[in-house]
Amino acid sequence: MAKFLLKRLVMMLLTMLCASFLVFAVCEFTPGSVARKTLGPFATQQQVDILSEKLKANDPLIVRYGRWLGVLVGAIPDPLQDPATGLNFKDPRGAQYFGNFGYSTLSKLPVNDVIWDRLGNTAVLAGLAFLLIVPLSIIFGILSGLKEGGPLDRSLSVICITFTSIPEFASGVFLVTLFVILWPVLPGTSPLNADGGWSVASQLILPVAVLVIYDFGYVARMIRVSMIGVMERPFIRTAVLKGMSMRKVVLGHALRNAMIAPFTVLLLQINFLVSGVVVTELVFAYPGFGRLLLDASLFGDIATLEAATLVTVAIAVTTQLIGDLGYMLLDPRIRVR
């Protein structure tokens, strides 16, 4: 078991290394240099060239990636904070410490000052959505999986397929039209402060609804397939034939078996929600991680983008690991050999 965990941890680290390098490589294609973005559009070409020289931004890709990695693990100080650049970038934590994500050229703040609050806001949003997605999808999935092709299955399936066909920005438009414009009971933006007269709780309803609508149908379909598979198994037939009540068959025998496969699917939704928040946060002006990621990639703020990527990839590989471990706990037949 310890060996398995160790192996998985090494794989996780490798995946994150590869992912961060890929992002670095893709950013090579960005029009405009780091120096230009740091100084703004009104700096002269000469100033840009001087800063590029000081930042060693003309070094080959692999050298710069190595330097970024060195700054991250605290092996070398962040070159952007060097007083010689004249940028006056100061991180209260110092220029050299473990977990130094560098300096955001977009917000002119250390990435560590920008990213964690945003991530917290997004965790609230995605967490609430997840708490609703799990019971909703389980109820829908179990009910439609009870009798494949029956009228209940058909109507629930059509509902689920319809909901998964609504992109977040479209459901945002629909919900805002309904609950903000036609029947004004909810706020149309969610800046997470009470300045507009709306409580923070009321600001969360629509963004959470948008995430739930797009996602729960998909999970319900997965649970449905798994439930159908279980209901066809011999032990269910035996239970029914010996006269057990349908309620007891479903709750006592089918449910746990039907939940094994969707358990991983449910966990993967955490990863999926990270995609979902990008659009949702933009629609509702929610100060979250997804918008930070979007802004950083549009602006070409590599330091922030790298930090955001590492966080999302870390979330993904961690949920995968938890998924595999939970899978083994739920189903004793699948244990590592």
Added chain:
Amino acid sequence: MALQDSIARVEMGTAKRAQRPSWMRIFRSRTAVVGLCLVLFWVVAALLAPILPLPSPTDSDVMAMANPTPSAAHWLGTDILGRDILSRLIFGARTVLFVAPLSVAVAMIVGITLGMLAGYFGGWIDAAISRASDVILAFPVLVIYVILIANIGPSVINIVIATTIASAPGIGRITRGLVLGLKEQEYIAAAKLRSESTLYIMLVELLPNCRSMLIVDACLRIGYTIITIGILGFLGLGLPPPNPDWGGMVKESVTVLNVWPLMSLAPSFAIVSLVLGFNLLADGIREAWKP
């Protein structure tokens, strides 16, 4: 004995070639027919767009800008720049129905090739392809699109590239799983015994037997790619103007949603109906072809 056994296997193998999933059976599924109708509606509209009596999708009707609500000249009204919404929807369908299937087709070719190689050969080829896929699959899908398109710029080719990078690993994984199950089958042993080339086995023996799963997957992916193209448009990463683009139409008008909701609602409904069409079609095909 061994030879006779093998000959028997050859005969069995050729006789037991998997039966073809019939296209006609799809029409018995009501979901599939509804889905097909939705898709065909947009396909026909997109094809007929140049000969339909529509106002230009890019010209501004200055007179209509003051009151952009539906009128006899503009059935769905105009957008904030006075451009006809119905015309922009239909011309936008041309873009999306060209780019989404094209991207998915390229992604399917790459993904199927990788999955076949990984599943059929196994060993280090499988390990290399699978590990590389794991790295890509660790990214949230939209993040791949946003990072790529923000950096290499929005264009048809780049959307095809982004879709391929984002979807090929998933397609490869499905194909690999199917091939792993199929390659132990007798008709593959038979084909090997007939000393068919590896390419023949892959294209003629394996691929047709993966077909039904892959067609369903492609349908779902086209729907999802349409959503993604819409999202990219909404994020301001869509195809450059003046190309009418559904997501971009929502982005341009969402700020005036409280005054002229139809400007945002119309493209939102358009994208939902088309994606729903593909999703229902995929579901219907899956039901109809279930073994």
